[in-house]
Structures are given as C-alpha cells and as structure tokens.
Amino acid sequence: MSSLEIFSPTDLNDALRFIEHDGRNAAVIASGTDLLPRMRRRQISPSILVDISSFTEDLRYIRQSDGTIRLGALTTVTNLLESPMFYGNLSIVREAAMLFGAPQVRNVATVGGNICSAASSEDLIPVFMALDAKLKLVSARGERTVPLKDFIVGKRQTAMKPSEILAEVSFSPPEGHGWTAYEKLGRRNMLILAIVNEALSLTLEDDVRTIRSARVALNRVSGKIPALAVKTNDFLKGRRVTDQTIAQAQKVLASELSLTSDFRGSGEYRAEVAQVYLRRLMERCTRQIGGHS
Numbered sequence: 001m002s003s004l005e006i007f008s009p010t011d012l013n014d015a016l017r018f019i020e021h022d023g024r025n026a027a028v029i030a031s032g033t034d035l036l037p038r039m040r041r042r043q044i045s046p047s048i049l050v051d052i053s054s055f056t057e058d059l060r061y062i063r064q065s066d067g068t069i070r071l072g073a074l075t076t077v078t079n080l081l082e083s084p085m086f087y088g089n090l091s092i093v094r095e096a097a098m099l100f101g102a103p104q105v106r107n108v109a110t111v112g113g114n115i116c117s118a119a120s121s122e123d124l125i126p127v128f129m130a131l132d133a134k135l136k137l138v139s140a141r142g143e144r145t146v147p148l149k150d151f152i153v154g155k156r157q158t159a160m161k162p163s164e165i166l167a168e169v170s171f172s173p174p175e176g177h178g179w180t181a182y183e184k185l186g187r188r189n190m191l192i193l194a195i196v197n198e199a200l201s202l203t204l205e206d207d208v209r210t211i212r213s214a215r216v217a218l219n220r221v222s223g224k225i226p227a228l229a230v231k232t233n234d235f236l237k238g239r240r241v242t243d244q245t246i247a248q249a250q251k252v253l254a255s256e257l258s259l260t261s262d263f264r265g266s267g268e269y270r271a272e273v274a275q276v277y278l279r280r281l282m283e284r285c286t287r288q289i290g291g292h293s
C-alpha cells in the first residue's frame with residue numbers, strides 16, 4: 001500500500017519552496033471537496049498533500065481596483081454569494097454560486113480548487129471563461145499570468161506546472177452595453193453536477209442591436225473539456241441580434257460541439273440543451289441591456 005504524507009507549510013513561500021523540490025509527487029489541497037473523493041476512488045494517488053487551507057490572509061479576498069475584480073484562490077463559493085460585487089452585469093457569478101452544490105459544500109469549496117480541478121462539471125469555469133478571466137500562478141521563481149481560456153489543456157489537465165500554485169483570478173465586468181448570464185442543467189435542484197452548463201457575456205454597440213462581442217463558454221465543447229465556443233462567438237460578432245441570428249448561431253454551436261455520452265446524458269441531448277440555453281442566454285442578456293440603456 002502506498003503511504004500518504006501531509007505537509008502543512010507555515011506560509012505561501014514555504015509551500016512554494018516545498019513544491020519547487022517535491023512538486024511531482026505532491027498535490028496541493030485547499031478544501032479537498034474535489035481532491036479527496038478522487039483519491040478515494042483511486043483516480044489520483046499523490047504521495048504528499050500540501051495543505052494551503054490556512055493561508056486565508058494571503059489567498060482569501062475579493063477586491064476591486066481600476067475596474068478589475070480580484071479573487072484570492074481560497075475565496076469560497078459562500079464568499080462569492082455574500083459579496084455585494086456580483087449583482088447587475090456581474091450577477092452571472094452569483095447565479096452560478098447559488099446553483100453550486102449545497103450550503104455545506106459552498107462554505108468550503110474554493111474558487112482556486114474549482115478552476116484547478118479542470119473538470120467538465122464545474123460551475124465557475126465557464127463563468128470565468130465568459131468573463132475572460134486571467135489567472136495568477138505563483139512559484140518559488142516568480143509569477144506569471146495565464147488566461148483561463150488557455151489554462152485547461154485537456155480532460156482534467158491544466159497548464160500549471162507542478163511547482164506552481166494558483167494565487168488569484170481576475171476579470172472585469174462587461175463594458176458599456178454589456179450583460180452576463182448563466183444556465184445549468186442538472187438532475188435535481190440541489191447537489192447537482194452539471195449535465196450542461198453555459199455562460200454568456202454579451203456586449204452590444206451603442207445602437208443596442210449590433211453585437212460588439214459575445215463570449216459563450218460551456219462545461220463541454222469537445223469531449224469533457226470546458227472551453228469557449230469560439231466559432232459561435234466569432235459568428236455572433238458584428239451581427240444584429242435577431243431571431244434569425246440566434247437561430248443561425250444555434251446551428252453554429254451545434255456544429256462545433258463534439259460531445260460524448262455518459263450516464264448523466266447523451267451527447268445529442270447535451271447538444272440540444274446547449275442550443276436552447278444559447279437562445280435563453282442571448283434573450284436574457286439583450287433584455288437586460290435594453291432595460292439598462
């Protein structure tokens with residue numbers, strides 16, 4: 001039987017120094033709501049857990065400066081729900097947080113753990129992708145910033161090096177005539193892992209009809225990988241919001257989805273739901289933009 005050690009670093013620098021040398025066999029643990037069930041199922045078998053959960057002074061915060069919102073990696077889903085920041089054109093974050101697990105999970109589940117799990121059932125990944133979030137990765141050698149859209153490189157795979165820790169997620173609210181919205185389909189109302197989840201950040205030109213930018217992101221675009229619906233987003237840019245545009249965009253979305261079936265739903269069903277959600281998200285955002293301009 002393989003043994004498991006737990007390392008409790010004194011601070012972030014201590015953790016970074018440790019994983020610089022022993023990162024390959026180690027896994028960072030925040031609250032463990034994703035990691036521990038996976039270890040129990042023997043999907044991963046790290047030999048050392050590096051416990052960062054006590055670094056709340058350094059890594060748990062929600063700040064806003066110069067129009068950018070910054071979330072420390074240890075920010076919990078409950079922290080998101082309790083923040084006054086996620087109303088209006090940023091209510092997408094609140095919507096996703098409200099649909100997340102159950103209160104017990106929300107109280108501990110962290111933003112950083114959600115993103116680093118890179119799973120196709122996570123609520124916050126499509127939301128932050130739609131918001132074009134950037135990730136601050138720190139290591140003993142320094143720090144770098146990676147756009148979230150480039151961070152997830154495969155099924156449960158990220159661009160993070162074993163010597164790195166995710167420290168911060170940052171994004172800006174949509175500018176001008178912009179709005180955001182989120183839809184999630186699960187099998188029940190609580191403790192649901194998403195069958196389909198889809199997020200949209202939509203910005204219109206001053207005429208409040210022409211699309212300046214659309215960022216649709218889903219929990220699965222190809223296989224089990226969360227990603228932006230790049231072709232759909234390109235198609236929507238510069239078009240007027242009409243029934244016909246949305247109907248055409250639904251077809252483009254269907255053509256770029258390459259979904260597999262599993263016990264939660266078939267690929268065909270997921271693609272059908274994704275198209276319905278696209279229309280719903282477009283209508284919700286344009287209605288809100290119309291009401292606020």
Ligand SMILES: Cc1cc2nc3c(=O)[nH]c(=O)nc-3n(C[C@H](O)[C@H](O)[C@H](O)COP(=O)(O)OP(=O)(O)OC[C@H]3O[C@@H](n4cnc5c(N)ncnc54)[C@H](O)[C@@H]3O)c2cc1C
Binds near residue numbers: 110
């Ligand atoms: C009952 C239950 C219900 C759930 N419901 C939902 C749901 O509705 N929606 C949803 O999205 N998820 C859900 N989850 C999954 C899980 O709660 C989330 O993914 C959560 O955000 C993970 O955060 P964590 O702090 O527990 O991460 P952990 O389990 O500690 O870590 C997850 C992964 O990220 C890595 N990691 C964590 N933090 C960092 C960091 N700062 N830097 C580098 N690597 C890091 C770990 O090594 C691990 O690989 C549920 C889980 C359970 C058990």
